[in-house]
Amino acid sequence: MTNQFSLETRATLISSLRSGPLDLLVIGGGVTGAGILLDAHTRGMKVGLVEMQDFAAGTSSRSTKLVHGGLRYLKQFDVSLVAEVGKERAIVYENGPHVTTPLWMLLPIVQGGTYGMFMSSVGIYVYDRLAGVKESERRQMLTVAQTLEKEPLLRREGLRGAGFYVEYQTDDARLTLEILKEAVERGAVALNYSKVEKLIYNERGRVAGAQIKDVLTDEIYSVYARKVLNATGPWVDELREMDRSKRRKTMHLTKGVHIVVDGQRFPLHNPVYFDVPDGRMVFAIPRDGKTYVGTTDTDYVGNPVSPRTSKADRDYLIGCVNFMFPSVALGAQDVESVWAGVRPLIHEEGKAPSEISRKDEIFISPSGLITIAGGKLTGYRKMADKVVSLIADELGSETHRQFPPCSTDQIALSGGKFGGSEHMPSYLLDKIALGVGLGLTEQQATQLVHRYGTNIDLVYDEIRNEDNVVERFGLPMDVFGSLMYGIQHEMVVTPSDYLVRRTAAMFFDINWVQKWKEPVIRFMTQILKWSQEEEQRNRAELERNIAEATEVI
Numbered sequence: 307m308t309n310q311f312s313l314e315t316r317a318t319l320i321s322s323l324r325s326g327p328l329d330l331l332v333i334g335g336g337v338t339g340a341g342i343l344l345d346a347h348t349r350g351m352k353v354g355l356v357e358m359q360d361f362a363a364g365t366s367s368r369s370t371k372l373v374h375g376g377l378r379y380l381k382q383f384d385v386s387l388v389a390e391v392g393k394e395r396a397i398v399y400e401n402g403p404h405v406t407t408p409l410w411m412l413l414p415i416v417q418g419g420t421y422g423m424f425m426s427s428v429g430i431y432v433y434d435r436l437a438g439v440k441e442s443e444r445r446q447m448l449t450v451a452q453t454l455e456k457e458p459l460l461r462r463e464g465l466r467g468a469g470f471y472v473e474y475q476t477d478d479a480r481l482t483l484e485i486l487k488e489a490v491e492r493g494a495v496a497l498n499y500s501k502v503e504k505l506i507y508n509e510r511g512r513v514a515g516a517q518i519k520d521v522l523t524d525e526i527y528s529v530y531a532r533k534v535l536n537a538t539g540p541w542v543d544e545l546r547e548m549d550r551s552k553r554r555k556t557m558h559l560t561k562g563v564h565i566v567v568d569g570q571r572f573p574l575h576n577p578v579y580f581d582v583p584d585g586r587m588v589f590a591i592p593r594d595g596k597t598y599v600g601t602t603d604t605d606y607v608g609n610p611v612s613p614r615t616s617k618a619d620r621d622y623l624i625g626c627v628n629f630m631f632p633s634v635a636l637g638a639q640d641v642e643s644v645w646a647g648v649r650p651l652i653h654e655e656g657k658a659p660s661e662i663s664r665k666d667e668i669f670i671s672p673s674g675l676i677t678i679a680g681g682k683l684t685g686y687r688k689m690a691d692k693v694v695s696l697i698a699d700e701l702g703s704e705t706h707r708q709f710p711p712c713s714t715d716q717i718a719l720s721g722g723k724f725g726g727s728e729h730m731p732s733y734l735l736d737k738i739a740l741g742v743g744l745g746l747t748e749q750q751a752t753q754l755v756h757r758y759g760t761n762i763d764l765v766y767d768e769i770r771n772e773d774n775v776v777e778r779f780g781l782p783m784d785v786f787g788s789l790m791y792g793i794q795h796e797m798v799v800t801p802s803d804y805l806v807r808r809t810a811a812m813f814f815d816i817n818w819v820q821k822w823k824e825p826v827i828r829f830m831t832q833i834l835k836w837s838q839e840e841e842q843r844n845r846a847e848l849e850r851n852i853a854e855a856t857e858v859i
Contacts, residue, residue, distance in 0.1 A: 311490050312794050313834065320520065322495050323354045323529045329701055331356070331516060331531035333502055333545065334538040336366035337478065337683055340485040340496075341690035341714070342537055347494040348717065349698060349709045354494070354529065356518055358501035360803045361486055364610060365539050366683070367479035367807050368647025370564065370589055370601050373398045373406055373684045374473045393438045394684050395474050402484050402719040403727040404759030406476045408443065409591075411577040412457055413471065414630070417464035419581040423447070430469045443472035457575050459631045473577065475591065478683055479807040480757065483796055485686075487720035498797055505548055505675070506530065513549065513673045522799065532704070533697050536677040539650045540610035551671030557679060558653035559610065563619040564600030566643045566813060572597040572627070572634050582626045590627065596642070596814050599623050603659045606648050612850075613646040617858045620644060643816045643855045652680045668693055687714050721759035730759075737762050744769055750784035757809075758791070765791045779829045785822055789829065801826050801848045812855050823848060 330346050332339045335357025346353040357363075373395050399406045413430070415423050430445040439445075446469070453468040454460060486496050499521040506515040506528060515530035536545045540559055546552035569592060577591040590599045602619050620641060627636045651659075652667055666681030666689045676697065681689045691712040698709035724730045734755050741751025744766060755762050768790040769783050776786050792798035792808045804826065806812040811819050827848070831841045 310795070311487060311496075311797050313797070313799060314794075316497070316522075316797075319495050319497055320527065323356075323497070323518075324527055326352075326530075327515070328352050328354050328529065328531040330354075330533045330535060330697060331529055332535050332537055333516065334536065334541075335359075335361040335482075335486070335496065335498060336364055336537070336539050337362065337482045337485065337686045338366075338539070338678060338681060338689055339535075339537040340482050340489070341686040342535060342678075342694055343494050343496060344485055344489040344492075344717070345687075345690040345694040345712055345714050346697070347489050347492055348713055349694065349711075350707075351694075351698075351701070351709065354531075355486075355489075355496040356500035356502065356516075356529075357496075357498045358521065359611070360498045360799065360807055361496070361797070362479040362482040362807050364541075365647050365649060366482045367810075368562070368613075368645050369478045369683050370562070370591075371476055371478050371593075371598075372473055372589070372591075373476045373481075390685060390688055392433065392436055394688055396438065396440070397687065397715050398476075398481075398684065399474055400727055401715075401717060402481060402722040402759075403724065403730050404721050404756060405480045405484060405719075406474050408472050409475050409577050411471055411473045411579055412448075412453065412460075413469035413579050414453065414457075414460055414581075415466040415468055416461075416581055417466060419464075420585075420587065423466050426469050430471055433471070439472065445469055445471040457578060459572075459574065459633060460578070461630055461632050473579075475577075475593065476683075477757075477810055479810065481683075481719075483808070484719040484721050487796065488717065491720060496797075498803075499799060502545070502548075505534065505545075505673075507673060511673060513671075513675045532701060534675055535693065535697070536675055540648045542650060542677055542679045546669075546671065546675070546677060549671050549673055549675045551669075551673065551675060555667070555669065556653050558651045558659075559606040560649045560651060560659040561604050561606040561613055561619075561646055562601035562649055563615050563623065563644060563646045564598050564813075565615075565620055565623045565641045566596050566598045566816075567636065567640050568642060569595045569597050571640050572631070572636065574631075578630070580626075580630045582629055588623070588626045590631070594814055598814075599627055603649075605659055610648045612854065613648050614854060614859050615644040615646045619646070620858050643813055644858065645813050645855060650679060666692070668696065690714065721761045723760040733760070741766065744783070746784055750782070754784055754788060757788070761791070761795070764795060768794070775829070779832075780825045781822070781829060785826070786829075789826060793830070793833065800844045801830060802844075802851050805848065806851055812851060816852070816855060819852065823852075 329351040330353040332342050332355040343355045415426050427447050434444045448468045448470055450465050450467055490496055501519045503517045503519045505513050508514040513534045517528050519526050538545055543552050543557045574592045574597045579589050582588050624636050669677040678693045737755045738751045758765050765787045769787040792804050798804050805819050
């Protein structure tokens, strides 16, 4: 449905939010809020979502980009979390296989490490059973020789063998977008750059909506809702303070940093999850010709909007690489890009950042404001089910309506309509061939088809109808097609929306960003009719994002 989710329909979407009370207003456009929007809408609620930045601009675009079952949490004996999020992996994969990829991961067993060979074997066995891992993806235990054959870069000193098991890689921001798009395509309303200025209360002191500022126009308008949900991640306590209900349990923000290195400089064969000297564990993961490493886990105090990578963060991760892969001899000059994210954890007195549970929890304030906090990317759907079921019970008793149970485990996301993941490979091959026939290179077509899945025909339609735009703006066809699709169907508002969150190029191909940023800005200036001031503001924002991705402080 052309232009359904774009700037051209923004005024209509705002009018829809303002027209009569919603059943539920969701504040926060990360993966948790997106999952809640889809769940609530599919149960028959009138629901809208607002996000003060771009969708997924916070934690949901700055994770380790794994939909994983939480093997690491066995170390903390958090069995229930492992069982819950482990089983969710398969659902997330089946619902969006184009943005989720199974990967065989190595867990090197080293002398003095977290577990010995026996305990690692038992631990991964328990993990397989708790997580409901299908038989074809169950763990293998490797000898030293087999381990080094899989990954010759590993340190040999103290190596006892390895576990070999499956995890799932994702594009966190695109997963969030596909959930949102599925909800919007079904009739829900979602708006980015829409900031809650204040909460609205009725005469009984119950929260009844919010005053929203359209960040793009400075217009302020009111949205009324029977229920208001705070799913703002690192900003959860800020909204609770606005509601004067921040008490007892509070958020504990920690920072996680990742570094990206060219794959030729760090030619990793498999993802590796490994012990480091301070007792933590770190991932090193190959992706699209790069290898990324993370994450750190340190206390964070400051503005969650723009967490920065410090020299100490970068050097810590370089040290982790050189400890487990000594022949790589990584240096600061090898780091191409970085990203930092803030984890919104629920504070536990006396625990170090890496020891705090990743469990989610629901708080209900005296005013009726509902807050969901904590949790993990993998468990987004279960978090949504939990809170929407609670809201359904409350709305049901108040309005005498009945709402069905959660059904999102059966909903293929936007771009994932393959009729089952087993049909995806042949579909992708056919669409890659079609893209080559349109004049794309095989590499360009492959990247687009894997990124957009069953929405690729809409991207190809833009390419077919490009009308000399490519030549006039100096854009290659693949960039033009994906940028136009983003503007028309993914609520792209700024160059940073496209280059950071719709493509992940800012993290994984910074040279590509530098090469195409000016043509992208020129094209968006014309098609979105920016004033000179708007163009300068968007260019400045993009340069800030580039600096955050390439410079340490």
